[in-house]
Amino acid sequence: MHRRIIAPGALAAASLLLAIPASAASCSPGAPGIGDPYYPAYGNGGYDVSHYDLGLRYQPATDELAGTATILARTTQDLSRFDLDFLLDVSEVRVNGARATFTTSGEHELEVTPKTPLAKNTPITVVVRYSGVPSTKSAYGFTTWHRTPDGAVAADEPESAWWWFPSNDHPSDKATYDVSVTVPDGTQAVSNGTLQSTSSQLGRTRYSWRQNKPQATYLATLAIGKLDLTTSTSDGGVPVLNAYSRNLGDNDGAARASVERTGEIVDWLSGYFGPYPFASAGGYVPDTTTGYALETQTRVYYSPRQFANGANTSVVVHELAHQWYGDDVSLKGRKDIWLNEGFARYAQWLWSEHEGEGTTRQLAQYVYAAHPADDAFWTVAPGDPGPADQFDLAVYDRGALAIQALRDEVGDDAFFAILKGWPKEHAYGNASVADFRGYAEQVSGKSLSALFDTWLFQPSKPAAPAARTASIASGAGAGAVPARPRSWQKIAATNDVHTG
Template sequence: MHRRLIAPGALVAALLLPAIPAFAAAPSPGAPGIGDPYYPYYGNGGYDVSHYDLRLRYQPATDELEGTATILARTTQDLSSFDLDFLLDVDEVRVNGVSASFASSGQHELVVTPRTPLAKDAPITVVVRYHGVPSTKSAYGFTTWHRTPDGAVAADEPESAWWWYPSNDHPLDKATYDVSVAVPDGTQAISNGTLQSTSSQAGWTRYAWRENKPQATYLTTLAVGRFDITTGTSEGGVPIVNAYSKDLGDNDGSARASVERTGELVDWLSGYFGPYPFSTAGGYVPNTTTGYALETQTRVYYSPKQFANGANTSVVVHELAHQWYGDSVSLKGWKDIWINEGFARYAQWLWSEHEGEGTTQQLADYVYDSHPADDAFWTVAPGDPGPDDQFDLAVYDRGALAIQALRNEIGDDAFFAVLKGWPHEHAYGNASVADFEAYAERVSGKSLSALFDTWLFQTSKPAAPAARTASISAASGPAARPKSWRRIAATNDLHASDLHAN
């Protein structure tokens, strides 16, 4: 330790000098991406959104959308400009009530330059007025805006917001939502959360929806069309809102026979995952040609194709399980997709066991035995599959197999404590695979790094000794196919069959 001696005169002079502020960095542009290695330009840096207020008007006949988005956020750095992810035509941008300049950049960036720089850690209000025909817009060679005979649907993963509202489009920046949509009389507009009000004027009806819990942008949905809407309340007290296009044809009965069980299945899943995390639940089945379902928060999107071969409660279980695993607890980065898909698939295995159509152990043994060592299935690591394999079958089936291995390793008491405790521990936040491993170790009191490495990160089939240690496929001879497998396999292409990004 060195002491510096200061002469008395110098000390007095120093005390009389005005305070000189520490050097501050000049304001700089926010990054055009949030930092996700799978999707470098998704999301943005420099701010964090707390709320989106979307006031829209949509004409189904022409696919014309007009909107005003009011975005409440807080800066995370001194900003000279910032990006929003957006594709439609912008008419005006205001930041804190003052007109701002704006320009399009890259595939889907809207660059906003406020008239004066924004200080770090300051609340900001951004208003964007816009219009356009979403079906005419594309980025990276695809569109996620799905036209229907009587309207349109926004539901896709890992992005769909760009086609209908400006956003910070990454799960790390979750926010609450008010979505108000005016459509011609006789047409309905459906979105997430609770229907707050409806009002009619001059041939138009406005529907106001509110999601009061944090929601990732890709989990926000909009559906416009002619729907039959059913409402009710689960035995556990959860309000249910379901909707079906009026032109589903032969798929109408099987869709209703599946989705109308939402309340029952929410209550059943609550026994495994804890209290349902949102104020409402439900789903909708529009008349689309897509083949996938998506866990859009509180209001699940189902393609009619999911029910082409009859009722399938297994797909409903999968998407409802996501309300805990994926929606309430969202991934930190897209590489953490296993926490979403592995556990939603495992919920289907639990449902199979509940229905007496094959235990989780029988399903795990069947998956293990069905894929020989040279099958490409084993070359995909569910714990970090890469952007090209993010929705590969292995993330689902090998992902669920890893969960059964975990269950066998730590025992049922610890396993079910993890299953229920995890959504509570990280409710309405974000978490990674590494976070889950640490949590499972804390609850079970066991070191699990070797198990996670073997079942989630190795790009080869776990050898017989590892499988036996995890009590996987311990029986001699190939495992029999469980009765539930056909319905579970019907959801194997839940995302990958249609999603553009794969």
């Protein structure tokens, strides 16, 4: 260990500097939105969060949630006031140990005014005490807190944090997490990361979870109910923890037959995307009526309906691919959604090829031919689809077509180097479609501007790729739709994976 010697005078001067608050005249309120044009009121300006510590107490019978959130952050401007995104009832807020005043505004803004102004680039500790019944709260006419017969689930995109913890709710402000949840004995509480400990006292059990890598707020999840937990370790050494409601009925076997392959699929994906980026993996299937799945970091949320027609490893592949593309490397802005969904869909195509149920090229040819030129499918631009079309089928399928076009353009060696290098290049950070194009050009040595524009931004059907033209020449016939790959039914079953 190297110890730096600091002169006493310098230490005193540094302490004095830290003690000087920002001048009230130089301060201004932090913006009530982080600046994303798709969601102008989401996130907040003026600070950057590094850690959330959540101490929660939940009563399943009444849906009552009480919590204390301790938020560690650093100011990015001189602040007179700042906002948090939150819906529950707040009883106290402290900033750097001193009581702060607070009020609410808009659909989900908690406005906090510290006792003294906050200088730019200084660490702050914010403590919020709160309680409420999340299922009674709504914003913009909806809720993302889902009650179950024996508990509740928080898992949704692009927002879910407001119903259970105060936050800077935008993917561009990632943080680490400690989540401690107390529930009645016999009930389990599952969250992201690794289970640090469980303890019981006076009829209640506390579950303590830790996510030690940066995580976007919408990827934070909470599931409370009567759950069966399973644990294992993948061949590659990744610890896996899965959880299943005890009331899945006919979907139970199919859910377990799919989700219990998590370790195998994580190892397989690592061959394409590089080492798994987190300390644990897994998923959970609660007793909900929703239809979607979500890539909640390290602990994927799956609706039971994803397995209503039998086992489906394709949806598991999709959500686990997001652990690299979406969770490890997260969006700079919501317009960059192709970096999440296009690559998760392409991972399903790779899995199809791995399983011998249709190659990526066959799937690309089928999707391309299945949508005629006048299909509205081609009017959605995956590279900037607009807020109403973020989860449109085109973002997934046209997005995957763009990836196959990239592969055809740069060749397999460069393509797979890009797939594996991208998560390493931006590990635990944020990136945009423009960043990805620049990286792909750097690795391949090719100019890709025209290809990206054609496949991601033009509102029309691109000319047939060379591979499709070759298949027509070999006898498929102009305008003919190639035979449907065997994997297509399972892939298509996940079309509503984030919207059902």
